[in-house]
Every structure is written in C-alpha cells, then in structure tokens.
Amino acid sequence: IYSIDEAFCDLTGVRNCRDLTDFGREIRATVLQRTHLTVGVGIAQTKTLAKLANHAAKKWQRQTGGVVDLSNLERQRKLMSALPVDDVWGIGRRISKKLDAMGIKTVLDLADTDIRFIRKHFNVVLERTVRELRGEPCLQLEEFAPTKQEIICSRSFGERITDYPSMRQAICSYAARAAEKLRSEHQYCRFISTFIKTSPFALNEPYYGNSASVKLLTPTQDSRDIINAATRSLDAIWQAGHRYQKAGVMLGDFFSQGVAQLNLFDDNAPRPGSEQLMTVMDTLNAKEGRGTLYFAGQGIQQQWQMKRAMLSPRYTTRSSDLLRVK
Incomplete structure (x- = not known):
C-alpha cells in the first residue's frame, strides 16, 4: 500500500496463466463491487511505468476501460511520446522546467x-526514474509499511480555549x-511532547506558542502513562490570559516492545496488567465505537471539540451515512 488511495501489487507469474489486461479488469470490477469506487489499473515492469500506465488508464478511461498494460515495449514508447515529462511520478515543476530548457519535453x-547526462545535471533520484522508464526496476515493493517515527494527534479547537480545565481535557483526549x-x-514510546498555541492571525491579541516534553526511562503504550506525561508537559507551558486556538500531543522514540532496563530510581515502572487493560479498552471501543470507554480527565461536555457540522458523509465506512430512497 503506497498511500490512502493507491497500492502496488506484484504480478510475477500471473502472466503464465492469465491475460494481464483481463486480470486488471477483474481487479477493477472487484474493487467497484466491494467499495463502489472506480479505480484505474496500470500494469508494467516497474513502479514508475505502472504509475504511467495508471495515469493513462484514468486519462483515457473511455478508450482503455480503466486498464492499461504497458508490458509491451512498443506500447510503452508510444504512450511516453504522447505525455509531457511532468506527468512522470516524482518530477515536480522545478525539475520539469529545467528538463524543458534542456529540450527534454x-x-x-x-x-x-x-x-x-542525468547523473551530472540532476541527482540519483532522477537517475532511478530514468532507469525505471527503461524497464529496469529500481524501486522495490515494500511487503510491510515502514515503521512510523512519530505519532501526532492535534486539532484546532471549535472555539477558543481560555481556561486550564478545558485545555487539560483536550490534552488528555x-x-x-x-x-x-x-x-x-x-509500538512502545519513551518521548511524549505537548504543544499549545494561539492564532498567529488574531488581531489585537498577543501570540503565544510553546511546547514541553517528558522522556520516560521505561517505554510504554499505556494510555495512563502517556496522559500523565502529556499533562505534566502542559503544566510546564500553560499561561493564563490567552485564547488558545490549537494544541496537540506527539509521541516519539519508539520501541518494538516495552522491554527496557529499569533504572534503580525509575518511578515509571510498568503497571501490572497494563497490556490486558489496554486490550480490553481498545477492543470495546473498536466494537462499540470510539469513546465508549474513556478516561475521566477527557471530560464529558467537550465544548472545545472541532466543529463537525459540515463533515462529509462517510459512504464507504458508515452504513448510517448511506443515502436512503423512499
């Protein structure tokens, strides 16, 4: 999976038993049936060529049926001759202007x-792109998504926060x-950071923004430890008298397991039964809906919550949002 709306698939061996264009149509039909989303399917020897094929499948959907197989060299060159260089995956406006000035259109x-020539005037990234356009794979498929280096949860408030209890509720949430x-x-983390700030565009109001962090000696994934560290950080930076527009919490310094050598004076030793409690909490919230089970510090009436009156319907993930015909 490359992004929220895009994925790469290894079709090695499929050609031996299936026509790739027919297989692409089957993929397209299956996605449409299960999600009601129309997708394009591009097939080629490399990621860059597959992206190019997918671009063509969507651009000329009526002629291609949403599926383009660029396995054939002649078809590759025919398509490439019809597309401007800035249609290539990873080539931005600045590079395309430079290429155009060099006669590469x-x-x-x-x-x-x-x-x-490419290596001399550009960099290794564009060199890989050129090699991929020639059918030489340089970008490997990732079987597993790379591990995140940080997690941030942040929102702009529905209305400005001026009091500490409301801000503490927001940080807890x-x-x-x-x-x-x-x-x-x-994952488990050791680094917890909290930030708060006012609007930099508010007229006649002084701007204030600050952050503070806590580094635990023992990695944790327990919400109680993380909430405690986040609120301690808030206490270090809170200033009354401001109208706060935004706040957030960031986690970092990840470990794949919560095992670390305990310091003799560590007051943040792992809680007994922590993993089981968090599992129960996550399972219940996943089954009954987020927020079914929450911490008292998060508050009940959260007036600071971001306004969601204009939230777009979630047709593909919420049956309650589906249109009803009477």
Whole structure:
C-alpha cells in the first residue's frame, strides 16, 4: 500500500496463466463491487511505468476501460511520446522546467536521455526514474509499511480555549488517541511532547506558542502513562490570559516492545496488567465505537471539540451515512 488511495501489487507469474489486461479488469470490477469506487489499473515492469500506465488508464478511461498494460515495449514508447515529462511520478515543476530548457519535453525524451547526462545535471533520484522508464526496476515493493517515527494527534479547537480545565481535557483526549494509535502500530514510546498555541492571525491579541516534553526511562503504550506525561508537559507551558486556538500531543522514540532496563530510581515502572487493560479498552471501543470507554480527565461536555457540522458523509465506512430512497 503506497498511500490512502493507491497500492502496488506484484504480478510475477500471473502472466503464465492469465491475460494481464483481463486480470486488471477483474481487479477493477472487484474493487467497484466491494467499495463502489472506480479505480484505474496500470500494469508494467516497474513502479514508475505502472504509475504511467495508471495515469493513462484514468486519462483515457473511455478508450482503455480503466486498464492499461504497458508490458509491451512498443506500447510503452508510444504512450511516453504522447505525455509531457511532468506527468512522470516524482518530477515536480522545478525539475520539469529545467528538463524543458534542456529540450527534454516528453517522457520518451527523458527515457532516451543518457544516464551520465542525468547523473551530472540532476541527482540519483532522477537517475532511478530514468532507469525505471527503461524497464529496469529500481524501486522495490515494500511487503510491510515502514515503521512510523512519530505519532501526532492535534486539532484546532471549535472555539477558543481560555481556561486550564478545558485545555487539560483536550490534552488528555489527544494523548489517549495518540496512545491508541501507538498500540495499533504495536509500538512502545519513551518521548511524549505537548504543544499549545494561539492564532498567529488574531488581531489585537498577543501570540503565544510553546511546547514541553517528558522522556520516560521505561517505554510504554499505556494510555495512563502517556496522559500523565502529556499533562505534566502542559503544566510546564500553560499561561493564563490567552485564547488558545490549537494544541496537540506527539509521541516519539519508539520501541518494538516495552522491554527496557529499569533504572534503580525509575518511578515509571510498568503497571501490572497494563497490556490486558489496554486490550480490553481498545477492543470495546473498536466494537462499540470510539469513546465508549474513556478516561475521566477527557471530560464529558467537550465544548472545545472541532466543529463537525459540515463533515462529509462517510459512504464507504458508515452504513448510517448511506443515502436512503423512499
């Protein structure tokens, strides 16, 4: 999975038993049936060529049926000659302008450019792109998504916060949500940071923004430890008399398991039954809905919550949002 709306798939061996275009149509039909989303399918020897094929599948959907197989070299060159160089995956406006000034205007021009010339005037990233356009795989498929280096939970408030209790509720809520995300990644953290700030655009109001952090000696994924550290950080930076617009909690310094050498004076030793309690909490909230079980510090009437009156319907994930025909 490359992004929220895109994925790469290894079709090695499929050609031996299936026509790849037919297989692509089957993928497209299956996604449409199960999600009601129309997708494009691009097939080629490399990621960059597959992206190019996918671009063509969506651009000329009526002619292609949403599926383009670029396995054939002749088809590759024909398509590349018809597309401007800035249609290539990873080539931005600045690089495309420089290429255009050098007379490299189409994707085919780029694919035919001498590698030594590209290496001299650009960088290894563009060199890989050129090699990929020639059918040489340089970008490998990732079987597992790379581990996150940090988790941030942050929102702008629905209305400005001026009192400490409301801000503490918000920080508790963000810390609890960040801890939930941490557990979903099967990670433990040692670094917890809290930030608060007013609006930099508010007229006749002084700007204030600050952050503070706590580094635990023992990695944790327990919401209670993370909330405690986040609120301690808040206490270090809170200043009354401001109208706060935004706040957030960030987690970092991740470990794959919560095992670390305990310091003799460590007052944050692992809580007994922590993992079991967090599992019960996450399971219940996943089954009954987020917020079914929460910490008292998060508050009951959260007036600071971001306004959601104009939230877009979630047709693909919430049956309650589906249109009803009477």
